[in-house]
Each structure stands twice: as C-alpha cells, then as structure tokens.
Amino acid sequence: MPKIAYYPGCSLHSTAGEYNQSLLLVLERLGIGYEEVPDWNCCGADSAGTVDSQLAVTLAVRNLVQAKRVSDIVLAPCVHCYERLTKGKEQIENNPHMRQNVAAEMGQELEELPSVEHALELLTTPDVLDKIQHYAKKSLSGLKVASYYGCLFAKTPKPFHFDEPDNPETLDRLIQTLGGEALSWPYKTECCGGNLSLTRADVAEKRVGRIVSVALEWEADCLVVACPLCHANLDLRQMQLWDKKTENRIPIFYFSQLIGLALGFDPEILGLRKHFVSPGSALAIAGIHF
Amino acid sequence: MEVASCGQCGKCSASCPVSFAMDILPHQIVHLLQLEAQQAVVTSESLWLCIQCGSCSSTCPHGIDLAGMIQELRTVAQYRPEVKAGDQIRFHQSFLRSIEHNGRVYDTALLVRTLRAQGKKNWKLVWPAFARGKIRIWPSRAESRLEIKGYFKRAWLKLGGKHA
Ligand code: SF4
C-alpha cells in the first residue's frame, strides 16, 4: 500500500489526542505508511461557511494541495474534516466558477487533487480487515457493541459514501472481525447534537440522553464512534447528565481503540484513561484487565 | 433557490435532530422562502440551531438542499441585531478568529471565550477536561498563517468589512 497523507485536524491535536494516538499505533502495526500533511490548516468546520462559501472551500482545498505533495490519498479521521475536504474537492471538480476563484486566490492552478478517505473507510477494506485478523492477539468476544455513525453519511456528498447511508454496516463488520457482537440497534445514524455542545448544552444533553438510553435498552456494553466531536459530546455530556441524577452511563470507544485492543496494545497506551466514562466494565467483559 | 418544488411533506422536519428546540421548523423555513418571507427566516433562531447534519437534505424527496440554504442564509443573517441566537453566532466568530490568527483552532482560547461570554455553568467541565489532557496549553499553529489570514481578509471585505 502506498504511503498516505495524514490530516489530523484540530481535534486530534487536542481534545481527541487518544484517537490520534490509537489510530497511528494501529496504522504502524498494520504496516500502513503515513506522513502528516505538511503545514496543514484548520478545515474551517461549519463556521467558515457562515461567512463566505469561497472561504470554506479555500480552507479545505489548501489542505488537499498540501497533501498532494506527499501522497495521492489523504486520510481524515474526523467526520467534520472529512466532510469539508470532500465538499471542497467536489466544488473544485464540479463548479468551474468556484474553481477559478479559489485558484486565483491561492495563486496556483488546481491540478488533480488527492482522493479523500475517512479513517474508518481505510481500515475496513477487506484487505485491511484480513490483516487485522491476522495480527490480532485478543478477541473482543462477549462484548456487545452498538456502532454509532452519527451524521457521517448524511453530511458528506454522495460520491464519497463508502457505505449505505441509512443503514451503514462498516463499523459492524469491523466489530465482528474483532470478535465482538455488533448490535443492530436503531440509533446508528441519529445525530448527537455535538455542534451545539458549547452554546446550547440543553439541546446537546437531550440528544445524548436519548442515544445513551436507547443503547442501554438494547443492552449494549459500549458504543463505538468514528468522530472526535461525537466522542467528546457523548462521553463528556454523560458526566453532566449524572448531576441530574440519571444512572445511565455507557463507555464510548473510538473504533481505533477497539482495533488497538484486539492487536494487543495496552489500554493505557490507547488513551483509555482519558475518557470520562470509565471503559473498565466493558473491558472486563472482553477479559481485558484495566 | 430551488424551493418551488417543495410540497410541504414535512420529512425534513421529521428527520431534524434539533427541530424540538427550533422556533421555525425546517419545512416552515422552506415554506417561508417560497413566500419570499426571507426576513422571518434570517432573524430566526433556527438558522443557528441547525447543526448542519445534512439529514433534511438527504431525506427530501425533491432533492432540496435545505442544509446548504441555511448555511448561505447565515452569511446574510450574521450581523442582524434582531437575531436571537447570539451565543451561537459568537461561537462561530470566535472559532474563525482562532483560525485567522493561528491557521488552526486553538480550542483553549475558544473554550474560555465562549464560556466567559455565557458566564455560567459549563465551567465545571474545564478542570476534568484539563486533567485528562484534553485541553492544550499552547496553540498548535500553521506556519503559513499569514497566507490564511489573507483568505479571511478577502471574506471579511466581501461581508462589508465587518470584522468578527
Ligand atoms: S422534505 Fe423537501 S419537500 Fe418535504 S417539506 Fe422538506 S423541503 Fe419540502
């Protein structure tokens, strides 16, 4: 497999350090070479577009141009970065007016841009799943996992859907490969309200409360996510909910942490102590000491 | 905008994860746009409660991209004093200021600015987040932040020079 350009994005450099850590460990163990996108910038998230659509595209496209210097594939682990990079690419390819303006602003022709992949996409191709199985040292057998995709597919442009948007199964296939039980529960693609986490905590809290209680009704031992915003919101928000005397709690894993556990990495190295809801109970079910 | 084909089926509102908190529901936004009552839309809180999840656009049987329209309308609504969603607008502006200066988001400053503006409860999350190494002390910066600042300059000028 050729070397990929790795675009961590701002969250993986701060609140989601454990996603970064576990993902890179897994890539290295599986022999997938990567290089960080040279001098990457923030993708602009949802905010850049509130000022100007061209600003939103330029911020995303600059990263694609930078990535192209090291690879034809750029890897985005965050759903929001993934959306911005794919939308930027789509705009340059399908909107000649935008392409012209952005090229003029950046002072360069926008030659072929790299392809954009989400980390979940890259790590669940049949080849990589085989490899994971080959290198696995532990099975997550006994662990009931509710896979949670949030707005991953509703947000991204259609050509970039790597799974069925209404009933995705990529995470479920991964969980089965790792030996766990993937629950077929109804809230896989319910949005967690993460973007309102800081400004309308009341709204985010209601979303999280609902997702957590449904997962518990389905007797899940944990939730697995592929986005730093979902993680921050689902994990941290539960702590606030306890203040309101709700007993409900469920640990939230990044998918890369579950792969890491199966590959035999120590939970500590995978950043599992950084979570607000302790994953201890779930790890015990899979026979992993924490 | 392509709102004419909307038959008011309401699927967008049914799929919206935050419609319960909105003052005008997603299908009502489309209806108001059909009636060319933009004013009511750009001053609504809904415009800023939308989390851009894209559910409405992907379920609409007529392919109406409401999420995209909301994002476009925000550029118009940004500086209306009557807008009811000050916290959300300030959050976006702090976020952008951070990118403008560092090329990346410095979440610590963002957090502090946002929480200070609200002056209330969310503060108690700060210490546990810090203790878990989830808040960095120094910003992560892009070397070409001047180039990025230039992109912002053009965008602000287009908005009438009103700097966030
Ligand atoms: S889903 Fe589409 S057609 Fe139905 S009300 Fe919403 S915008 Fe109109």
Ligand code: SF4
């Ligand atoms: S994009 Fe906005 S309006 Fe549409 S469903 Fe999501 S939150 Fe609701």
